Amino acid sequence: MSAVMKTYGSSEISFERGEGMYLYTESGDKYLDFCSGIAVSALGHSHPHLIRALKEQTEKLLHVSNLYKIPGQEKMAKRLVENTFASSVFFCNSGAEAVECGIKLARKFHYENGDPNRFRIITCSNSFHGRTLATLSAAKQEKHMAGFAPMLDGFDQVHIEDIEKLEEVVNESTACILLEPVQGEGGVVVTSNHYLEKIQQISKSTGALIFFDEVQCGIARTGKLFAHEWSSVKPDIMSLAKGLGGGIPVGACLANEKVSSAMKPGSHGSTFGGNPTSMAAANAVFDIVEKTTFLKHVQEMGKYFKESLVSLGQETNVFGEVRGMGLLVGIVCNITNTDMVKELEDNGLLTVAAGDNVVRFLPPLITEKHHIDEAVAILNDVCRQLST
Ligand SMILES: *Cc1c(COP(=O)(O)O)cnc(C)c1O
Numbered sequence: 184m185s186a187v188m189k190t191y192g193s194s195e196i197s198f199e200r201g202e203g204m205y206l207y208t209e210s211g212d213k214y215l216d217f218c219s220g221i222a223v224s225a226l227g228h229s230h231p232h233l234i235r236a237l238k239e240q241t242e243k244l245l246h247v248s249n250l251y252k253i254p255g256q257e258k259m260a261k262r263l264v265e266n267t268f269a270s271s272v273f274f275c276n277s278g279a280e281a282v283e284c285g286i287k288l289a290r291k292f293h294y295e296n297g298d299p300n301r302f303r304i305i306t307c308s309n310s311f312h313g314r315t316l317a318t319l320s321a322a323k324q325e326k327h328m329a330g331f332a333p334m335l336d337g338f339d340q341v342h343i344e345d346i347e348k349l350e351e352v353v354n355e356s357t358a359c360i361l362l363e364p365v366q367g368e369g370g371v372v373v374t375s376n377h378y379l380e381k382i383q384q385i386s387k388s389t390g391a392l393i394f395f396d397e398v399q400c401g402i403a404r405t406g407k408l409f410a411h412e413w414s415s416v417k418p419d420i421m422s423l424a425k426g427l428g429g430g431i432p433v434g435a436c437l438a439n440e441k442v443s444s445a446m447k448p449g450s451h452g453s454t455f456g457g458n459p460t461s462m463a464a465a466n467a468v469f470d471i472v473e474k475t476t477f478l479k480h481v482q483e484m485g486k487y488f489k490e491s492l493v494s495l496g497q498e499t500n501v502f503g504e505v506r507g508m509g510l511l512v513g514i515v516c517n518i519t520n521t522d523m524v525k526e527l528e529d530n531g532l533l534t535v536a537a538g539d540n541v542v543r544f545l546p547p548l549i550t551e552k553h554h555i556d557e558a559v560a561i562l563n564d565v566c567r568q569l570s571t
Pocket residue numbers: 276277278279280282311312313314363367368396397398399400424425
């Protein structure tokens with residue numbers, strides 16, 4: 184009997200090592216990884232640049248706490264600032280913590296502005312922001328909240344893309360509007376530019392801040408460094424994690440100048456956040472993903488993958504709609520999505536289920552055409568088996 188708390192479904196597979204796009208079990212079975220540890224292993228497994236950076240850092244120093252200045256953290260923050268709307272960055276260890284920091288920032292900003300009652304946050308239906316009490320309260324998913332009441336007060340939810348309702352709900356107590364530019368867990372739902380532009384207008388006219396949760400869609404996943412760059416809209420706050428450390432736990436919350444200024448020494452903190460080891464990983468990942476050629480590669484692979492899926496979708500009745508951007512792609516299944524994930528796994532392809540009966544494909548961003556061909560061939564086989 185496992186001594187691990189039963190918060191996860193129990194897969195029988197375990198991996199011993201990984202290399203590039205593949206994972207290997209102890210008995211040598213090989214799997215094509217289109218899951219990436221849920222959008223984390225952006226550079227695939229055992230990437231030499233990431234491994235080298237970690238080796239060099241861990242031989243020198245693992246951890247010191249934020250009582251001291253951490254050069255790797257200074258460097259990583261500067262790079263994020265230079266590449267975004269932001270003027271400062273707070274480092275933490277996970278997506279939920281990054282969102283949590285953003286929630287605190289939005290409230291603190293209005294508090295410092297003499298508006299302490301402006302603490303409510305508007306979120307989207309079918310969103311996911313993590314498993315802490317505040318982030319559960321934000322996403323309002325019944326299945327995640329059950330048994331954990333009371334939730335945190337101050338969150339209002341509006342259907343994604345429902346601008347009319349959003350205009351109705353937003354008022355002088357709205358601190359910010361929080362959303363994922365591309366919903367991941369919710370079923371790979373890409374928000375329209377029109378919707379994001381409307382949110383920007385609402386933000387301008389009401390003073391509610393914009394907070395993008397790019398924990399899953401950020402760090403080159405969609406073929407831009409950040410998914411919101413596909414629109415003209417800039418947030419005031421942005422949360423990152425997953426791909427940021429390429430497999431080492433790293434989260435970050437970015438804020439523009441006016442919001443950043445709300446935080447003072449002592450306002451917020453983390454023991455582990457931004458330690459030398461995690462920052463070595465984040466800097467190494469960023470060395471690669473920030474390159475224009477790399478982003479272009481993700482765009483091209485995403486386009487090729489989506490086109491392959493669309494044409495397969497036209498030949499089979501096992502799935503229909505293909506959704507997504509870059510290498511954050513989903514298919515809407517006509518069978519139960521978790522059964523599909525299991526069938527694919529049995530045939531050597533790792534994927535992950537999402538809301539709305541979607542199977543999500545999150546390959547490492549280093550994927551090449553032949554890996555996509557291999558994945559699509561497995562999907563094709565599984566669709567044939569399932570429809571006969
Ligand atoms: C995964 C995810 C989170 C939570 O991240 P954890 O590291 O599991 O806490 C938050 N927001 C989004 C959009 C996510 O995809």
